[in-house]
Amino acid sequence: MKWTGLNELREKFLSFYVSKGHTRLPSAPLVPQDEASLLLINSGMAPLKKYFMGLAELPDGNHRATSCQKCIRTPDIENVGHTARHGTYFEMLGNFSFGDYFKEEATTWAWEFCTKVLELPVDRLYVSVFEDDDEAYEIWTKRRGVDPSHMVRMGREDNFWEIGSGPCGPCSEIYFDRGPDKGCGKPDCHVGCECDRFVEFWNLVFTQFNSDGEGHYTPLEHPNIDTGMGLERLACIMQGVDNLFEVDTVQNIMKHICAIAGVEYKKDPQKDISIRVVTDHIRSTTFMIGDGVVPQNEGRGYVLRRLLRRAARHGRLLGINEPFLYKVCETVIKENETAYPDLVQNKDYIIKVIKMEEERFAKTIDGGLAMVNATLDRLQAEGKDVFPGDEAFKLYDTYGFPIDLTREIAAERNVTVDEETFNACMKVQRETAREATRAALGDVAWTEDVLKGKEIHSTFVGYQTMETEATVEAILYSGELTDSVGEGDEATIILSQTPFYAESGGQVGDKGVITCGDTVFEVEDCKKTATGYFAHMGRVKHGVLSTGDTVKAEVNKDRRRAIMRNHSACHLLQSALQSVLGNHVHQAGSYVDDHTCRFDFSHFSAMTAEEIKLVERKVNEMILAAHNVTATEMPIEEARKLGAMALFGEKYGNIVRVVRMEDCSLEFCGGTHVDNTAKLGLFKILKESSVAAGIRRIEATTGWGVLDVLDQDEKLLSDASAAVKAGNHAELPERVTAMAAELKSREKALAAAEQKLASMKVNSLCSGAKEVGGFRVICANVDGTKPEALRTLCDTLRANHPDMIAILGTVCDGKGNVAVSCGADAVKAGVHAGKLVKAITAITGGGGGGRPDSAMGGVGDASKIPDAAAQMDSVILDMLKK
Incomplete structure (x- = not known):
């Protein structure tokens, strides 16, 4: 018995059964393709029912197959994490016979795979059979060579597979003895004991009877074989580990989570629970999203959402307060890429779905957690141990906080949730929604109510024709049945047959006319009631329409x-x-x-x-x-x-x-x-x-x-062509490009002119400079100058005049701005442009600042600029003294 990785075990099993003439089937998607009663695939045989029932054959005509099937089971979701045994995602190895081989071959190959391929020690293998299945007992002991001391007979509960009426049969299970040190220590410890010593890892179901559901069994003409072996459980045995979380591929996922959280597994029992929850749930959700499931509030989408949100919450218990599951899913994909390459193909999509759901839940969870914990603190302070159902409903209805999460958090503090009241609140909400829906249905619900119990026939013939003769079966007017309606009356007409399609499946109802001689009833809509009446809603345009009239019903054909x-x-x-x-x-x-x-x-x-x-x-x-x-x-x-x-x-x-x-x-x-x-x-x-x-x-x-x-696009092009004086549409791009180039050229010319004016302005400003503390100071208003041009003026003065301090203000487009620049010598002497701007803008009620050599600010009240400027000489002198 040699240590074997999970991925290698999967391949060993499938290759072995291919060598025995089995067709290798890919794992079916987790979303059932032909099983309406099943939410998610939960066993290896679930996707193969059609072959077992004889409704279909394998494409190659073979009657034996092998697969490794992805499975999701969620009945014990609350236990996941609290024990090392429970998980929601697993892979099931299996070999199947659809009326081909039976017990002899099934046991031969199972024993060969265990003892020859896996090299499991024979003295550590045990086999159970159904207590009345002498045939299986004899095959195992006399033909497979299993020592009778390693054989166990078990009752119907353990070793007979049956679900209601239909095909059923006895089972044989193969166990592995992990050794006395893993057991309970009792002298009578044996196969079937609740301890961890004897591990059942392979179940062989011999489907040989048909049950009528009342205790009567008849032999099947073509018995089947359905075996299932948990891949993770087999890996535990082959790798000598205690549980699925320590198997190589799963352990690598767990290590990634621990690295993000900065924690170590098996150091803190409470943190271990959260580590296991996240590890299991991210495996499930990665595969579910890869198979097309999206987070929703019902069905399989709700299962996905619940798993993701439970994982996110346990991430927070580990100290991870930001989205992280989307990162861990990369490890899930890497560990499974050889067997499931479609995960790699859908990687970006899977990551995006998980991240978006995490971010969405993050907006909910903080507020929800705070409210749950506040309620729990209050209850425990009052000595109560029941979480009020109406408060749980408010959390769900107002804040989107799931009831199962409330239940789980409460249970951690030994508090139960009053789910009876919660469900009552939910019922009221549904009834309110139903009433709203009924109100939205309007005439349809009303029609259904009025016609209840009446012998009326209404047949749709609109697939074959768009016009037909019919009889007026009923007329509804102002909420009541009536014999006739006249010109201008709004009414609902029921015909014996109709070509009018009733609104359904996203397709709107037909419009058209119902005529009888000169009488015309214009049909504005057609809806179908719950019991199948086609309600034609509209108005009498001309004449009188009566019950029993023979009419022509004609759909608006073009529409x-x-x-x-x-x-x-x-x-x-x-x-x-x-x-x-x-x-x-x-x-x-x-x-x-x-x-x-x-x-x-x-x-x-x-x-x-x-x-x-x-x-x-x-x-x-x-x-x-x-x-x-x-x-x-x-x-x-x-x-x-x-x-x-x-x-x-x-x-x-x-x-x-x-x-x-x-x-x-x-x-x-x-x-x-x-x-x-x-x-x-x-x-x-x-x-x-x-x-x-x-x-x-x-x-x-x-x-x-x-x-x-x-036509609309043509008009837009024509209007655009006319606006830019293009001769035709083909000239439009060239004309627009030419106009853009011309505009750019004019902007350059304007900029050049502004630069020239700025140079002239600089010379003018310099001539008006005054001396303050040994430096030349320009303090001037240049109204109409844009802020960018103002800054350019200041930069020019600073670059050419080291001893210059320039304070320039402007009011442009109704907004006041001030720019200050200080030459290099002024800066060395202690003058600071940023502080000057702050002083000016403070006086005017604005704000600003900047570097010692250059600064800019916004003016609050432009009328105060002159007052502010008048005070700058003293401010500059104060700076020079320091």
Whole structure:
């Protein structure tokens, strides 16, 4: 048994099983790709369910695979750091058989890898089997050669894998004996003891039954093998260390944290807790962000935010009061770059996300911590041990301080949080928000309420046609059902079928007309109620419309086509953004009308001009390639197998609509689209901006909208050309350049003239100099002179006249300034320009100062300049006496 690094162990395992005919699979992203019920991948087999269930096959047709899967588990997050066992991020090694081999081969290879490849001593290996699995017991003892004294039979709780109804089966676990010195010392210490002596490191699940969930099991026709071995736990054994934090790659991360904090591990138990928390959480967050998770207030984004903020808080407990996690993540990337090169590719993005979240939390945590601790101090002074739920809610609602952080800090002082009251406050807030939403829905909620329980049918046919005949099923006017409405009445109409698209998925509702003979009802908007009624909202322009009328419903076709173009552009835009910026880009919202498409997406920095240009070009390339666009309804599982992108957080039914744009885009979407990308005409990005932290927005247009932009630009060019007297647009740059050159030339000429005037002014000023204490002093107003020119005058006098003291004032553009210069001889004698300026500006109510030879200041009251100047002779004489 030889010391082996974690990265080497990973490679040894995968290479071994490849040599046994297994397909080597890359780690799946932590964000589940085809498992809606799972927030984050938490086991090696989680991404492989489709293969175990026979819903898909490996690309190479193989029925055996091996992988090292990144995993996140957070149920015990509060224990992370407090023990050396708990962690949220780990890697799971595994080999899998999808109806191929079974117990014989699984045990053969597991034993070979342990004893031949890793060279673990056989006398320190133990194996457990399910108590009724005589077959496995016999295989281990008679064919693998395991001594019966090293075999343990265990019950269903320990050695039978089952989750409700479905495939299940017995397990075999392999243990390593770390030696008596690691044990509890009891005479009966054995496998299964709670102490640290016997470490279970490999679980082999023999999936051979199907359970009906009620205790009945039938053998599977094709049993499977699913094994899992924690990479970090195996590294602990191979490196002879006590826990995952002492494994080589993890330890290097911990050392970086200690270096930043200026602390040493295993010197202070409280600091050790914080070191372990930060070490574990920065591993988790680095990989999560690398796989496209962004900090948010719900779902997996909340898990990420919670881990980052918990780590940041423990950094402060270590004395680190500035963002630092983004630095540590560089070590995480370095330690994992061989197995996960995508971390290196996304390094800048990962660092940016972590740093921004740290900075954001820093604005919250100081105030929040102060309030939590103040409340805890008060409670303990009063002899109370329950943190009020309403105060915990105020911290959360007003200051953004997470309840779990309040809970953790309180627990450190043996105080519990009144979470019942907290949850009650949260419930009130949700109900208030729900009422606000209901108010915002307006007519939709009202329509739903009025029609509740009525036998009304409302079918959408707008994918196939933009006009159809229908029957008026119901009319709502002034909050009530009515039989008819007349000219000028605003109403909501429900039809038996409609071509009008109802506002949904970011696409606005259609406009158009409903006609019946001479009667015209103008539809201004269409919305869909929760139970599926299509509510046409508008006004009767002419005639009378009644329930039961047969009408023609016709969408404004030009407007709908413009909306379709912009909606299809959104799909192409997402594809182009992922291509240019990376796979972390995910839709965070959209709005599509007949003028623009607005697309919000996850990205943590402003796009460069080059990136915007490249994205725009890629979209136009897809448009000009004239890709066919198809929309198909299919079972959701089939759509996921095809790789269709779904909007995170959106609820989908069993049957979904999938829009495909050949090889460019494949998305779940209920909106309306063109049937060929060429119909978009052209695509133009109008604006890129920030919407929220980590969310960017692109506003763009297509078709006629692009022509409108070109027309506007043409007008701007024409106006600019006319203003500078350019004959045509092509001459505009040359004309502007010529005008700029001419302006610069005039500025030079003006400067030269001002310099000449300054020289003349110098001669004039010198002739008016008076003698003070043996030095020539000029004290004069040169109103209208700019401050820069004033300074130049002073510099000229100082350079040419060592015995000169110049005090010059000016009022220019309504502002007074004073400049003072002292020649070299005057400075040697003790005259100080800076002090002279201070004296003058103090008298005028201004301020200023400077060097002994040159100084400048602003005048408060310009009318007092002469008074100040009159006092300078005595000030100069005082300086000469000192």
